[in-house]
Amino acid sequence: MGRLQGKVAIITGALGGIGRADAVLFAREGARLVLTDVSDRGGQEFAASLGTEALFLSHDVASEEDWTRVVATAEERFGRLDVLVNNAGLILLGSVDKASYTDWRRVNAVNLDGVFLGCKHALPAIERAGGGSIVNISSIAAMLGQPFAAAYGASKAGVSGLTKSVAVQCRQKKNGVRCNSVHPDGVKTPMVVKVATGQGRCEPRRDRGDRAAQHALLRARGHRERGAVPCQ
């Protein structure tokens, strides 16, 4: 039996590098999936290829209206929601003195507001299911300074802080919901390739999308498996 057998999971940014790896792994472990992305290029085909019950929805994570629709669709289609993976994200390069305020706001709208909205709208649904898990994809940039991407680092640090607030709130409520953040580094995806080719300041070391997906799965499954992904 799969480690997510029968669970219903929303994965945002599911057409990107880490989101796809998450979807493939979650499907292999028996989850039923609501895959979302702001791009809908090949989304239906990807969902149909996974060999599990899965649907694709067009979804801008910065839109509260979209979140209402996505969570409602998950419950209507599958009767419950157990897991949310807040994976969608973007990076716009710029040091604090060079980045435009428009870019700062766009990065934070997607990376931080999007995670806030996801937690806000999914939490009641996961509570209705009797408990589950929220996995927020933060970044190593939450912990280290990234002078070439000030808005990105700030947004990911915000995700870490928000995750802790949600986790403590759920603990206090004893609602059976866990909330954890995952902090990848250097997974060779379209985002990192963009950074590497845009300014040459970030070298993707190797393709570790599968490892990032393993971490998301373990956080979705439960804290007892924490740290079970071996370092390479």
Ligand SMILES: NC(=O)c1ccc[n+]([C@@H]2O[C@H](COP(=O)([O-])OP(=O)(O)OC[C@H]3O[C@@H](n4cnc5c(N)ncnc54)[C@H](O)[C@@H]3O)[C@@H](O)[C@H]2O)c1
């Ligand atoms: N690749 C890495 O090394 C790395 C390191 C640290 C953190 N991360 C984080 O992992 C997550 C996935 O990144 P990735 O490397 O797979 O990048 P990616 O660019 O391959 O995928 C990101 C996906 O998010 C989607 N997206 C962007 N804006 C959106 C919006 N407004 N609404 C919905 N979807 C939107 C994109 O269409 C894309 O499919 C991101 O949150 C990223 O910050 C990645």
